[in-house]
């Protein structure tokens with residue numbers, strides 16, 4: 269009898285432990301996202317070297333394999349067929365005598381301009397910053413420079429180019445980093461943009477190895493309250509309401525209008541503090557990047573246009589060599605913020621990437637604007653579709669435990685009409701049995717979206733994490749909201765106004781959120797239509 273009792277007690281304890289591991293912070297894997305890319309273990313920051321080749325999206329990333337905090341940087345590596353399900357590969361590029369491996373990019377050298385190809389196969393060429401700790405410690409200013417590595421086996425192994433660095437830092441600029449390389453069809457040359465403290469440098473090359481300086485951009489425009497990092501300059505076709513891509517507009521017999529977008533990460537100085545990415549729209553003539561006249565006034569006198577208003581989308585750039593017939597400009601960012609990235613309470617790894625997104629340039633009443641949309645490949649994660657009953661309500665509209673149970677892998681598409689009361693507000697509220705909650709919503713009084721993680725669980729690791737409500741200032745003034753929201757274990761991504769507003773925020777509840785409600789404050793809200801998709805985990 270005593271034996272049976274002991275056995276039952278042991279079984280109950282084991283079950284309790286297992287359940288606790290899943291729902292509280294005691295497990296090393298707790299807070300590991302279901303939908304987002306994370307390193308298998310240890311530290312990760314910026315996405316690097318994103319290139320598509322032979323059916324694989326490559327994602328390299330800033331990685332310190334020995335600790336969960338920033339340290340000597342390597343390039344971690346993963347590949348995917350859909351940017352959603354990832355296969356981890358061994359570390360791709362290691363520090364050498366020239367220094368650590370900071371951020372950079374990769375391209376397919378289709379015409380073997382570099383002569384680094386083998387057996388008729390184009391090489392993958394990675395160009396990145398090397399950072400010499402020794403030089404920095406010795407008080408020199410030229411401790412960052414651009415180097416090259418190449419692969420002849422689909423990125424599985426990399427050789428350092430013997431002539432590194434390919435761009436030494438002769439001007440001795442302390443912040444001289446993050447090269448993003450691409451082939452410019454019009455000027456028939458490789459172009460490279462990289463950050464030099466408060467502006468970007470544009471360089472050109474016939475062969476990826478020999479580079480010359482073309483021009484500088486930016487010290488007069490945009491936000492400058494921090495250092496400029498991780499630029500990306502790329503052409504993009506202007507979309508109207510009816511044309512979604514170059515392919516479509518060509519079939520409509522309209523000449524596609526090509527513009528150039530420059531993404532520029534800034535740290536600190538984001539709209540809600542810390543790290544964030546601003547953008548510029550203009551034209552590139554093979555030498556200079558010049559702002560579009562219809563955009564210039566929005567980035568004058570310190571004003572900026574933000575790619576994402578949340579605190580957790582930084583250092584993002586776009587994939588190179590996405591096939592022409594696909595035509596999308598595909599983006600991923602680092603889902604954290606330098607204000608607290610090294611302190612977030614995850615287990616044996618730190619940081620995730622944002623969901624992959626496609627970028628779109630649209631002509632709006634206020635001029636040219638860039639918008640972000642989650643990629644359609646994410647639809648492959650949809651496991652169950654739940655139509656929400658249209659209704660008009662006031663106060664709380666419970667979506668209930670059954671939906672709430674999936675708050676760690678849920679996609680919501682909501683069409684809402686707020687009342688015309690001047691202080692009408694709407695929010696999505698996630699909560700758990702410990703009384704912790706996270707809210708994301710919209711308030712009419714200021715025509716802004718907001719994200720409040722002040723009671724979302726663990727937030728005492730940094731004063732800058734949860735003390736303020738973060739906001740996104742809307743351009744469109746309307747009581748009609750069309751929202752697309754992705755919820756994961758530890759993050760929320762909001763896309764509104766066709767993606768013109770994106771807001772990415774992380775949080776760390778002590779137990780998974782398991783309850784979800786829609787709240788209509790100060791008047792009635794009409795749920796015109798709503799769909800919830802329960803999502804499968806991508807890992």
Ligand code: FRU
Pocket residue numbers: 313314330341370371397445446497498583
């Ligand atoms: C951006 C950044 C880059 C640099 C890298 C170092 O987050 O500071 O400018 O190359 O991280 O890890």
